[in-house]
Amino acid sequence: MELQEIKSYGSRFTWCRPNGSVRSRLDRCLVSEQWLIKWPDSSQQVLHRDYSDHCPILLKTDMVDWGPKPFRVMDCWLKNKQYQALVKDVWCGDQQPGWGSIVLKNKLKNLKSNIKKWSIEFGDITRHKIQHLKQQLHQIDISAQDRTLGDDEVKTMKSIQQKLWEVSFAHESILRQKSRIRWLREGDNNTTFFHKSINFRRHYNAIQGMFIEGTWVQNPKLIKDQAVSFFTARFTEENYDRPTLDGVQFNTITHTQREEMIAPFSDLELREAVWSCSGDKCPGPDGFNFNFIKEF
Template sequence: MLEGRWLNNNQRMFLVNVYAPCDLARKRVLWDDLKQLRASNPPGAWCFLGDFNSIRSQEERISSSNRIADPSGISDFNQWISEMELQEIKCVGSSFTCIRPNGSVKSRLDRFLVSDQWMSNWPDSCQHVLPRDFSDHCPTILQTKMLDWGPKPFRVADWWIHQKGYQRVVREAWSSAQQGGWGGVVLKNKLKYLKEVIRQWSKDYGFINDKGIHKIQKKLNEVEDLASNRSLSEDEIKAKRDLQQELWEASNAYESLLRQKSRAKWLKEGDRNSAYFHKVINFRRHYNGLQGILIHGVWIQNPMKLRMKL
């Protein structure tokens, strides 16, 4: 295990290199040892990497003899990953990392498993399986690099519709963007202008994030501290009611935003489980991210080179 700190944000990091045994009994001993290792260390961003000598499903192994992998080993490995609260990051390249010299068996044994803290810091992490040479295992590397593939699509947040003034802003922006010309171009320009107006209107609601909500809570606590020492004036009572209403609206809007990003519609509306929503958001963002595009057998990761080819 390698332990250190990421200097940019003073984040504690743990990198654990794993080489698991082949038999199931000793694997179970290793899984328990790794649980104790993590439990005995302080919280941080964890990454377990290496040859786990285990597969997560029958699809991760192909054998010429059509031999089925031991379901107990698959179940134990997946259960250990779940109990450790780890997730496997997206993989690019070959589906198998271990190939016998005669090609009779192909398996996915090598992988990177990371914690939620890791994904929060580096949501664009991706593992790349490279071609093998002398070894029967393919080299696998972990890359974390932000790629700019162009502008992101504009989406309407659900909480906007319930805010006072939103419909008025939309109507005024749509009516004021009057111009002549071909209908398709006019519609495109009106939508573009409306998008910028809504974005600016959304920025004015600066409390739709953790920091903004905490600021409202701090102001409300200050007023309540005054009320514990003396009677509040009518203006202070009104200010307290306004802060309570503002806090309620901001909290509901923030939860609505997280629900929409996570798309976890099956959760009961109103349940506050922000940590869960953040995990789902990071997981979806990670798997939806583009790490590169394969064009005529050439793997391109540089957006500028892609634009030149197109």
């Protein structure tokens, strides 16, 4: 029936034998693909039981705001002339003072904000353009039922079909990249599979809540603060006396080896390092992947 079980939290078991000798998970919520498209953040919470030997299940469809979504460049943008011109104009027009690494960071930050604004407009245009092209193609098909199409109409129909393929290819490429399915060729006409993969990743990575000092908390701000405190404590080093290595003899490297270790990288080495990386990978958290770096 193509139903899926959504993420569950609370008690691990939903049924208990009266004497407590056996516990099992018998009850659960199953939803359809259409449900997940309309309410992607659905979850089920197993509540405490009382008189019954079954636990009640609460189905939630809350849309929790966890803050801004991370930025990601899409590979299909590379074939768009407006996108190419935007990147070059913004990059060349942004003159930043200071140290090289700081200049690179600030220019990427400025470029990201401009691409974000452009991507919203591009996404709206893509969706409307697909519908508009389909409608045009449908009108031509209706005309072809009653008469033979002229040469100009045939050329127009082929042009519309070509544009529709291009726009649909860009849309499918975005879905494929969001679903992170690398073993399918880009352009495989299987958007339903990509949608399901996106929803699966969303449910798998979603955090419905966290136990903080024995209390179940679902407030995003409190969960973020707790995560920061946990990792801050984990990576904070305690002050204690370390043993010294005075008088211990170590093997040393030669002068030539030392010079080789601090020699600057050549342009060829840098290019080989970048081009050996997969295009979908991002070298940092800024969202610019290696396909973007190789192109520009």
